Amino acid sequence: MSIPAVAAFVGISTNWMGVKMLFYPIDYFGIEWYRPDRNCPYGIFGWQGVVPARTEKMASRLVDIVTKDLLSLKEAFSHIDPRILAKLLSSPVEDAVRKESGEWWAYVLKPVLPFILERVLVALSRDIEDVLDLPHVVLDAFVRDKIVLVELFQKVGRVELDFLVKSGFGFGFLLGLAQMGCWAIRPHAWTLPIAGSLVGYVTNWIAIKLLFEPAEPIDFGPFVLQGLFESRQVEVSDEFGHFLETRVLSSPQLLDAISNHNEKEFYVFLRKQLPAPIPEHVIYAAMQAIRTVAADPEKYDEIHRHISQRLDIEDTLSSRLKLLTPKNFENLLHPVFEEDEIILIVVGGVLGAMAGIMQTRLGWGGHNAKVKAAATLAVSLGLSALFFVLPEIEQKTEKKVIATPTGDYASSFDRTAPAIRRRNTLLRPKNS
Numbered sequence: 001m002s003i004p005a006v007a008a009f010v011g012i013s014t015n016w017m018g019v020k021m022l023f024y025p026i027d028y029f030g031i032e033w034y035r036p037d038r039n040c041p042y043g044i045f046g047w048q049g050v051v052p053a054r055t056e057k058m059a060s061r062l063v064d065i066v067t068k069d070l071l072s073l074k075e076a077f078s079h080i081d082p083r084i085l086a087k088l089l090s091s092p093v094e095d096a097v098r099k100e101s102g103e104w105w106a107y108v109l110k111p112v113l114p115f116i117l118e119r120v121l122v123a124l125s126r127d128i129e130d131v132l133d134l135p136h137v138v139l140d141a142f143v144r145d146k147i148v149l150v151e152l153f154q155k156v157g158r159v160e161l162d163f164l165v166k167s168g169f170g171f172g173f174l175l176g177l178a179q180m181g182c183w184a185i186r187p188h189a190w191t192l193p194i195a196g197s198l199v200g201y202v203t204n205w206i207a208i209k210l211l212f213e214p215a216e217p218i219d220f221g222p223f224v225l226q227g228l229f230e231s232r233q234v235e236v237s238d239e240f241g242h243f244l245e246t247r248v249l250s251s252p253q254l255l256d257a258i259s260n261h262n263e264k265e266f267y268v269f270l271r272k273q274l275p276a277p278i279p280e281h282v283i284y285a286a287m288q289a290i291r292t293v294a295a296d297p298e299k300y301d302e303i304h305r306h307i308s309q310r311l312d313i314e315d316t317l318s319s320r321l322k323l324l325t326p327k328n329f330e331n332l333l334h335p336v337f338e339e340d341e342i343i344l345i346v347v348g349g350v351l352g353a354m355a356g357i358m359q360t361r362l363g364w365g366g367h368n369a370k371v372k373a374a375a376t377l378a379v380s381l382g383l384s385a386l387f388f389v390l391p392e393i394e395q396k397t398e399k400k401v402i403a404t405p406t407g408d409y410a411s412s413f414d415r416t417a418p419a420i421r422r423r424n425t426l427l428r429p430k431n432s
Contacts, residue, residue: 004176011172011203018344059142082121096289193356200352241318251304255294
């Protein structure tokens with residue numbers, strides 16, 4: 001019985017290792033003696049997490065999904081109330097003009113500043129795509145800091161990654177029973193290493209396949225069978241929308257992108273909208289005011305809350321993700337596994353073979369055979385239990401995301417959500 005127990009440990013530990021290799025280390029660890037290219041996760045003597053190594057390529061796919069299927073800048077900015085936002089921006093703009101251009105210009109502009117800003121904001125809503133490059137903003141957020149993309153995939157795929165690890169125990173135990181039978185029939189030195197290799201290989205392969213296949217729901221008697229990730233479309237959509245709004249497309253980040261990253265385009269835009277008598281240094285002072293607001297979201301909390309509420313990026317992304325077909329929705333997470341899943345599967349096989357060699361070396365014959373077998377059984381099950389306990393502890397420390405629509409948008413959400421709500425299981429009743 002120690003053989004299936006060890007096989008279960010091999011299954012869960014190799015799957016855990018495979019998941020860790022997807023995301024870590026963030027930077028290449030090892031000797032740069034030979035590596036096919038900078039975007040390749042492996043070298044002869046080193047490894048980099050699959051996601052950090054292929055950040056640009058994976059981020060580009062996400063950019064296509066976000067900008068082509070989910071979010072329109074012009075539509076989002078059309079919801080901003082220019083009169084309210086102009087009043088909120090008047091004070092920081094006036095302060096910046098006073099600081100950069102002098103008291104006289106601040107005094108002259110103060111009576112007309114709300115009206116000028118309102119006119120500018122109306123034009124900005126119309127021409128936002130000329131001033132703000134949405135694909136660049138999203139791509140830059142991921143590429144500039146690789147940990148952002150890592151955290152996104154870990155957040156939206158936490159159930160799938162957890163399943164990938166824990167399922168290794170069950171699959172490993174079942175295959176271990178076959179391994180035990182092989183040992184009983186052919187107790188040779190090569191039996192356990194070969195069987196262990198198969199356990200590590202097959203458990204990784206089965207778990208990865210069950211994450212995404214079948215993409216479309218299939219009737220299975222009174223149940224419906226569907227890939228775990230696709231079956232969580234509603235929940236993942238909420239988490240994806242929340243993450244992107246708070247970490248990639250927040251109000252401070254958007255204002256920073258307009259005033260800093262697109263400085264030249266923003267100046268040209270302002271010059272066209274503002275009256276000719278307003279000199280260049282006043283325009284630059286206004287741009288500096290936007291940078292200041294972007295850099296200090298706590299001080300200008302009211303401005304950022306207004307922009308966030310009116311843009312409504314979280315609910316927009318969430319609702320439209322829920323309406324994607326399961327096959328298109330799969331593209332959010334599957335690219336993490338797609339290109340290099342064979343590496344992760346092979347790693348499982350190699351680690352399984354090593355565990356099999358250790359089993360053979362331990363041996364169960366001779367003096368105190370039962371004691372050694374019992375110790376092996378206890379250690380294997382104990383170590384396996386750690387993989388079940390540790391993720392639960394980690395999850396308790398995370399902030400739970402609750403993305404319930406409110407306000408005017410809630411009514412439109414309620415019309416669509418019940419029709420596509422799904423349970424977080426591979427197999428579910430047809431009426432769920």
